[in-house]
Amino acid sequence: MSALVDEVKDPGSPVAMWLRGTFPHHKDVQLAYRISAGPARVLPSPAVASGTQGAAIDWWLRMLVDRAVSVDLALTGLMSRRVSCVRAGLELLFELGGIDREGRIQPVDSTRLSDRPDEWWARLCYALALWVELHRAASVEGSRLTRLGPDSRAADLLALANDDEVADLIAMRDLAIRHLLPALPPGPVCSGAAFDGSRDLHADSDLIAGGVLVDFKAGRGGKPRADGSRAAGLARAELDQLLGYAMMAYSDTFALHTVAIYAVRFGHYAAWPITDLCAQLAGRPVDFPTLRQEFARVLQVELPAYWAEPRQKRQSVAG
Structure with a gap:
């Protein structure tokens, strides 16, 4: 379709x-x-991958507003098994609360992890964006996920976003808190x-x-x-x-x-x-x-x- x-x-x-x-x-x-x-x-530095960055900030904005965010699309990309870091992805989704111990998908309430630092949220949303790309892209060539192997862990996924991308995501999130959230009915x-x-x-x-x-x-x-x-x-x-x-x-x-x-x-x-x-x-x-x-x-x-x-x-x- x-x-x-x-x-x-x-x-x-x-x-x-x-x-x-x-x-x-x-x-x-x-x-x-x-x-x-x-x-x-807020303008990005040349080190920011704009396509993935746009998808990542979409995830973070949803987490700010919705207390029942579905990660179904990200999980679909991950479970396509087009890359070998599936274990790391499932570990991170479980930490987020997007799946339970049996691997069943469940809505994410970001307030449950409100004590996590901004950098963690930025890196998490970047990982979610990378998984959605697995679902939508014709090829995985060039995906940062291909850098990881089957023994990778959640921390390795969180390390895929570079420091400029993290700072850029945090700046866009801060702007949304001031200008988007007050405007919503x-x-x-x-x-x-x-x-x-x-x-x-x-x-x-x-x-x-x-x-x-x-x-x-x-x-x-x-x-x-x-x-x-x-x-x-x-x-x-x-x-x-x-x-x-x-x-x-x-x-x-x-x-x-x-x-x-x-x-x-x-x-x-x-x-x-x-x-x-x-x-x-x-x-x-x-x-x-x-x-x-x-x-x-x-x-x-x-x-x-x-x-x-x-x-x-x-x-x-x-x-």
Whole structure:
């Protein structure tokens, strides 16, 4: 099954075509977002592996907010046995509370380990990110996990993040405590949740809190300006991804009323009531339940037909 994050980047996909055709007026939203975000507050050193770092801070932010974080995706990557350090991974997951003594997965309540130092949390979240990469990446070549053997222990996994990455993660966490946590509404919290439409197209949320769907973005922004600062960007594909998440909650189980982006390196929380955002992007009033039904048809009928076409034909459409 394909993933929403991939479909919105493919201009020939029925998913991207429907979203961009239905919501063509995106430039004002992008401009307002860039202005309100201001410059990046935390920028990584060259020693930071940005892809893994983004996934690692996602884990830490979930741990800050959700007292029942699922580590299922990380465990799936670990148990794929594409690397030999499975024992070390299980040892670390048990220490975290993500599995019991019989190896059964259970939700993690980070408050149980609130006495652990920041460095431990940073290194733990980096290890979780590496395991998710095992699940998603086509190849394990270049993964730091390949440095470890079958006799490795949890401490060896925690040592895989370098000192710059640890410091960077702590700085982003500190920024989130000041700017993300106070912005979140009261109400039920769920991280990593799948939607009804996840049966049709792979997608899961970073965070849902009190009816607000929050997507974390850890990008460093655009090209450096003359003073070395960077401005935030909201790419069309990122906006489409946010809309897609909301559309895929067919039955409205989470009672979503607002979508938001938290720009991790900018400490910027931007939120939009769903119907207001859709109306602005569409350039007209919208019936959101009807839009959800239309999007479901795209995922269930048009997308399978698109993927059934020969690859050459799909590429010609995209081109």
